[in-house]
Amino acid sequence: xxxxxxxxxxxxxxxxxxxxxxxxxxxxxxxxxxxxxxxxxxxxxxxxxxxxxxxxxxxxxxxxxxxxxxxxxxxxxxxxxxxxxxxxxxxxxxxxxxxxxxxxxxxxxxxxxxxxxxxxxxxxxxxxxxxxxxxxxxxxxxxxxxxxxxxxxxxxxxxxxxxxxxxxxxxxxxxxxxxxxxxxxxxxxxxxxxxxxxxxxxxxxxxxxxxxxxxxxxxxxx
Numbered sequence: 001x002x003x004x005x006x007x008x009x010x011x012x013x014x015x016x017x018x019x020x021x022x023x024x025x026x027x028x029x030x031x032x033x034x035x036x037x038x039x040x041x042x043x044x045x046x047x048x049x050x051x052x053x054x055x056x057x058x059x060x061x062x063x064x065x066x067x068x069x070x071x072x073x074x075x076x077x078x079x080x081x082x083x084x085x086x087x088x089x090x091x092x093x094x095x096x097x098x099x100x101x102x103x104x105x106x107x108x109x110x111x112x113x114x115x116x117x118x119x120x121x122x123x124x125x126x127x128x129x130x131x132x133x134x135x136x137x138x139x140x141x142x143x144x145x146x147x148x149x150x151x152x153x154x155x156x157x158x159x160x161x162x163x164x165x166x167x168x169x170x171x172x173x174x175x176x177x178x179x180x181x182x183x184x185x186x187x188x189x190x191x192x193x194x195x196x197x198x199x200x201x202x203x204x205x206x207x208x209x210x211x212x213x214x215x216x217x218x219x220x221x222x
Contacts, residue, residue, distance in 0.1 A: 057204040065093050071107030072178045073185050078208035079103075080201070100162050101191035101198035110184040115145035115175030118184055122173040123148060131155025131166075136219035142211060145182075147174035149206060151219045153193060166193040170202040172209050172216060185211060 056062055060078040067075060068090030082097045095103040112118040119139065127134050137150040154160055154167040161167045170189040175182055187209055191198035207218035 065105045067091055067107045073107055073176050073183055074212050075105055076210045078205055099195060101195055104188045107183055107185045110182050118175035119146050119148050127152055129155055129158040132158050138217040138219045140217045142176055142214055145174060145176035147216055149216055149218055162190050162192050168193055168199045170206045174211055
């Protein structure tokens with residue numbers, strides 16, 4: 001397992017885009033401290049997907065994401081034992097493995113006027129960097145809001161790209177109103193474009209994301 005310290009990107013970037021990105025910086029000083037384990041194509045199309053009724057993939061377990069008091073929305077997804085809960089604070093968690101692949105989960109209050117406006121802005125900005133492209137996506141309604149699930153590719157110039165390399169992206173953006181306050185919830189799964197193993201894991205994991213135990217429609221993967 002790599003010994004690493006995680007340096008998170010700015011919260012402002014996380015709010016502007018779908019989530020929060022991160023860099024790994026190797027440090028031999030951290031050798032004695034390891035985080036606890038969690039349990040066990042180009043083109044564009046919009047999927048008119050139906051609920052997946054996804055089963056937990058073999059070798060994975062449904063894993064609640066601890067987001068603290070900042071987030072009134074319960075978030076969970078399936079993960080394998082190689083994923084480590086590296087760091088976080090109220091409203092943000094970062095998971096990593098022994099590769100450059102990462103998963104970030106964010107949940108914060110948002111100042112958009114509605115869940116629809118929040119999703120529309122995310123769809124407009126997500127792949128706005130030259131060379132980044134959406135591959136497939138799906139949208140749906142939640143109790144108190146809306147969500148967008150998406151699969152795409154990020155150019156090396158995209159601020160969320162892993163180590164400034166072309167990267168694969170699988171994610172969720174949701175706007176959920178709780179007691180009159182709108183929250184933005186995002187799950188970002190990122191890996192270098194040549195990491196076929198991580199991409200396949202993300203294809204299996206994305207349909208297992210749950211928000212307040214509600215199942216989401218997944219994009220059509222090609």
